[in-house]
Amino acid sequence: MTAVVTGSKIKVHYTGTFDDGEVFDSSRQAEQPFEFEVGAGQVIPGFENAVVGMKAGETKQVRFTEEEAYGPYNQEMIFDADPSQFEEGLSPEVGQQFQTQMQDGTPLLLTVKAVSDDKITLDANHPMAGKALNFDLEVIEVG
Incomplete structure (x- = not known):
């Protein structure tokens, strides 16, 4: 049986939880498992590293630190915008x-943290930044 290596196109089922057990995402509700190419940067680094060496049919439980997931929460990514910058x-x-785009075209998700008459406070951190993530992984297919 072929083991997952960088460049493998794989199908996996996963369930992701926070440390308190709350499920934040799962592929198990979908009709098809999640598909991605290992090493192509399509998933968080910890997820890619966790599947390397696994074979179809294998399962694994892993915990990713914030660095292996969406990075630490960065206070410098909170900023104020003038309400006039939003559509009338x-x-x-x-x-x-x-959702907006950075100058290089990378998508950027902004979350509204506070609203007043003269400013809107926005947070450009990923919604899961600063959080450790747990995953139950099952490799379905290695291609």
């Missing part, structure tokens, strides 16, 4: 998320 008629609310 748009009323941002706390918790609302907007």
Whole structure:
């Protein structure tokens, strides 16, 4: 049986939880397992590293530190924007998320942290930054 190596195209089922046991994502509700190419940067680094060496049918439970997942929470990624920068008629609310692009075209998710008459406070951290993540992994297919 072929083991997963960098460049393998694999199919996996996974369930991701926080340390308190709350499920944040699972491929098991989908009709198809999650597919990606190992080493192509399509998933968080810890996930890629965890599947290397596994074979179809194998399962594994792993825990990723914040560095292996979405990185530490960075206070410098919180900033204030002028309400005039938003489309006319748009009323941002706390918790609302907007997707924009960085100058290089990389997508960036912004979360509204606070709203006042003269400013909107936005957070550019990934929503799971600063959190350790746990995964139950099952390799379904190695190609």
